[in-house]
Amino acid sequence: MRQEKKVKDRPAIALVLFFCLAALVAVFAVTSTVNKVRDNLQIDKAAEVVKKKSVSKTSENTAAEVVDSQDSKSSGSNSSASFIKPLSGEVIQKYSMDMPIYWETLDQYMTHDGIDLAAPAGTSVKTCASGTVTRIEKDDRYGMIVEISHGNDLLSLYGNLAEDGLVELGEVVSRGDVIGKVGKTSTFEASGAEHLHFSMKLKDEPVDPGKYIKGL
Template sequence: MSKKWDAIRGSAEFYVTMAVCLLVIGVSGYFLLFGGDDTAEEALAPPDETPVTSPAPELVVPEEPVVETIEPVEVPAATMPEVEVDDTPVIAQAPRLIVSPLEGEVLTAFSMDELVYNPTLEDWRTHNGIDISAALGDTVLSASSGTVLSVEDDALMGTTVVIGHEGGYQTTYSNLQPQTNVAEGDTVSAGQIIGAVGDTAAAEAAQEPHLHFSVTQEGEPVDPNAFLEQ
């Protein structure tokens, strides 16, 4: 009986020893796996069911472009030129009418740059007008409207009428008959009869009957043809 109990007791001790060994192995493995009490507690704690939320993205507001404002520069009134306004009313004027004082062939042309031979005086000289061929007694007309400045008997050019016109022009009619149709101070219109062709010009007596017609502007000789073509 004692041998049987010894066998049972020996068997029990074996199993106890085995259980202790397994317990030691289990505890050692536990610490190896979980690294301590805290880790073990965390491992044994129930999972946290709090939902994980991602942080909201940061809103980036674009910067507004900087607009440079240019302020206008004021110009001092003193630098602005003053403009004078002419309040004189403009009066419409009729165009100036110019006509030929006599129709005929030009015997001697206007020449202030080259000398022209004068058969009466038998010399070479300038010629300040044009000689227009005509018959004795042909009427002579005022080339434009104006005022008679003088009627005289010139020693070389005979009976001569001078008429003043606008623009500083003067027209001269020479070698007329002594009796003229106008007097000094008369106002004449373009085409008005002022006299007739004569033979009173001593300086041009050798030529056939003609009118000596000359023009000046501000006292300077002007080509009569240019004046008549205006």
């Protein structure tokens, strides 16, 4: 009787063992999958870190290239060797955007975005470098002015000019070409010696002409 019961229990035991084995296999499979997902996440995170570092490095290199490119331009067509003084007069008022200076006509202290070169009215004014005449107008501060673009966002401006004998708007000029003559049209600098007001701008911001022209 007992023997028959053992024989009958064998299929049940085998079935239980089968389910246990299946459960173990399932647990192993799930564990393996979880581990793979975890490993993939770690790999993705590592790849993302490497990617960010690569992008950061690329940005640094790009910035460096831009600086090098600007330096190259400065040493090329916009170097000091490419510019000359618009006339040979003495500097009677220096460029001073960091420190206000005294303006005799206005009787007050203000910054000065260019330089003043002493010269009698009627003295020929030459362009400091080759370029295109982009503006001719009567300015409230510096009187009759001529603006010339030299490329690379660099401009030169000539103020306190006479109203006659001016270059034409849109005209292409070469370094040393006469573009006008010294006048008496400036309202802010009417007092003092007769002179040319000369200034330069890079990307619409005043820059010291002395950085481009020797002797200023």
